[in-house]
Amino acid sequence: MRHFCSSGRASFAGAEWAELDLDGAIWRIPANKMKRRQEHLVPLSRQAVELLRQLYPLTGAGLFVFPSARAASRYMSENAVTAALRRMGYEPGVMTAHWVGIRPD
Numbered sequence: 001m002r003h004f005c006s007s008g009r010a011s012f013a014g015a016e017w018a019e020l021d022l023d024g025a026i027w028r029i030p031a032n033k034m035k036r037r038q039e040h041l042v043p044l045s046r047q048a049v050e051l052l053r054q055l056y057p058l059t060g061a062g063l064f065v066f067p068s069a070r071a072a073s074r075y076m077s078e079n080a081v082t083a084a085l086r087r088m089g090y091e092p093g094v095m096t097a098h099w100v101g102i103r104p105d
Contacts, residue, residue, distance in 0.1 A: 014064065015027065017056070027044055028040075
């Protein structure tokens with residue numbers, strides 16, 4: 001998903017459903033989340049919009065697009081993504097999770 005839009009990894013990890021306009025294909029990152037304290041508009045590709053529409057039934061009732069499994073008030077950590085990769089059978093040194101993407105080591 002990160003590869004379909006251009007934003008910093010921290011803002012991507014903490015994306016909130018209320019910030020997304022899927023019909024308009026825009027993600028409005030509020031000024032208080034940005035380093036320069038100015039609202040940032042991120043155009044969403046059609047692929048990103050489609051992925052977000054598929055994700056909505058799973059996490060759309062909560063605050064975050066990628067919520068923590070342990071606390072609804074927090075977003076998913078890189079460690080949680082890494083743990084999920086391990087449960088899927090990826091060994092350490094083969095696949096690594098980063099909020100900039102999941103990539104081969």
